């Protein structure tokens with residue numbers, strides 16, 4: 001493992017938040033993730049890059065056990081958050097997802113009001129004892145997602161009436177409303193225009209102060225802009241993992257080099 | 266040099282494209298023409314159906330009535346012997362007063378005069394007297410329906426040119442009618458009896474109240490059974506059941522069940538509900554249970570389709586913030602699928618409303634002259650009533666059959682309108 005650990009004082013002083021060992025994922029007969037080991041640092045942004053179909057989403061969805069909802073999906077290996085085995089029998093995925101929030105590729109607000117979208121998570125987990133407390137949570141989450149100023153006058157308008165970029169920030173607000181420790185993002189900007197993308201990227205940079213962010217992206221520029229660590233996946237294997245600057249300037253593996261120079265797509 | 270060939274290549278290519286373009290245009294034109302023809306044909310059929318129903322049925326929406334000055338003769342009707350009162354004689358006497366050519370003592374002639382009135386006229390008079398005994402000995406104005414042949418004559422359905430021997434009314438009877446028209450005693454009014462009377466042997470008295478109430482009770486029973494069971498089964502199968510051989514088997518069988526001819530459900534109900542469990546024949550409750558057997562697969566299939574149609578992104582969103590499976594299903598998926606579920610349910614119920622065969626088998630085609638007060642009383646339903654009337658020989662039932670079909674169609678269209686309204690209302694909420 002040592003050769004994969006990049007030399008970056010800023011991040012490497014942080015503790016390991018997520019540690020995966022020997023993770024294997026099968027969809028029926030498809031071997032989607034092959035023996036992946038990775039350590040993800042606390043309060044940093046880690047980017048997963050790689051060609052389409054290489055298993056980035058699959059691995060990301062292992063971290064909040066979203067793959068459990070797919071009948072044919074089998075996950076083996078060991079994934080720990082703060083040392084707790086998240087696939088342990090005693091862990092309820094519902095409880096885990098209160099610790100590990102997720103933002104999806106396509107903005108998917110509930111067809112409810114903006115307020116109800118953000119309040120949904122805290123409500124089902126019973127995090128607010130009163131209406132006032134809930135109002136605070138909603139405001140704090142919307143502020144964290146940098147969308148409060150745009151929606152504070154229409155909290156009870158439907159969330160589906162917002163623009164694509166606003167919807168995605170609303171989804172981020174919804175994800176942070178339960179105050180998770182880890183935030184997973186699966187290509188959060190792929191359905192957005194460049195301006196909305198820039199806003200989200202800026203937001204991700206601020207989210208790093210409080211959360212451990214793992215982001216899947218197909219844009220290498222985006223990975224370079226927002227992340228401190230980058231993992232390159234290819235055909236289900238983790239090919240190279242290290243400091244983002246190193247990966248992009250000085251890739252060790254020839255496949256990484258081909259990919260970032262545009263030869264594998 | 267090199268420009269010339271590339272220019273000509275471009276030209277021949279554009280020629281080819283132009284050639285294929287006209288071919289594509291022609292294909293599109295043919296497709297559109299076929300589509301428009303198909304739709305026009307469908308509309309034409311619908312128009313012919315409605316036109317023929319309305320042209321025969323509209324006559325049943327009016328009723329020919331005769332207004333009489335009736336002297337309630339205390340010799341014929343006394344308060345002590347009301348049920349034995351000679352109400353028909355009193356009415357005939359009142360009519361004879363308007364017909365100077367008739368000798369009130371000629372019993373045969375008086376019988377012919379009495380035949381002008383509907384059989385129900387005497388009961389209307391009796392009900393008036395029973396409600397107010399002080400009327401005995403007085404003269405009151407009374408509007409009563411005329412009997413079927415006179416009703417037909419008034420509506421122009423009986424041809425005066427037909428030889429007398431083949432006519433339902435002879436020349437004397439027609440002269441009575443003409444005389445009554447002359448003095449303005451005969452009028453047409455809106456036939457409210459069509460909706461407020463129960464069935465009768467006499468077409469001028471027959472109404473749909475019994476059938477409407479029977480259909481109402483049957484549909485209510487059907488809804489109360491098939492809606493919760495159908496939705497429950499669909500939600501379980503779609504959201505919770507493990508995918509295995511057993512659930513595949515159940516799925517195939519539900520689809521098969523939806524395709525089973527309705528008469529088979531009728532036979533099943535006859536054997537099981539009535540044969541084994543000894544439930545009453547002709548009861549809307551049993552009819553409703555039978556219809557529920559047919560509606561349930563429809564509701565299950567519609568509900569599953571509606572659940573499947575909810576975008577998976579909503580499911581992921583809810584799971585992603587930590588909703589349990591049950592919270593995802595009942596908090597997000599089912600509410601979003603509700604418009605589709607309701608539409609499917611109402612369409613299933615509309616099918617059930619029009620269903621005839623199973624109700625015939627469980628005896629809901631009996632002749633019953635009172636509307637059912639509970640789902641356990643004997644009754645007919647709208648389609649079986651249409652079946653009974655269509656089978657009746659009296660001329661008056663011909664137009665009543667069409668009128669009953671129009672009433673049934675009105676209910677069906679109303680139900681579909683409600684389905685559309687509910688759907689749009691739910692959609693606006695999001």
Ligand SMILES: Nc1ncnc2c1ncn2[C@@H]1O[C@H](COP(=O)(O)OP(=O)(O)O)[C@@H](O)[C@H]1O
Pocket residue numbers: 027030032050051052053054055056057058059070
């Ligand atoms: N729900 C699924 N069922 C079956 N196979 C799947 C499913 N999701 C992903 N896969 C397969 O797993 C592999 C990795 O997919 P994915 O993780 O979505 O790739 P990426 O996000 O890197 O594009 C692909 O070969 C894909 O076909």
Ligand SMILES: [Mg+2]
Pocket residue numbers: 056057058186
């Ligand atoms: Mg993906």
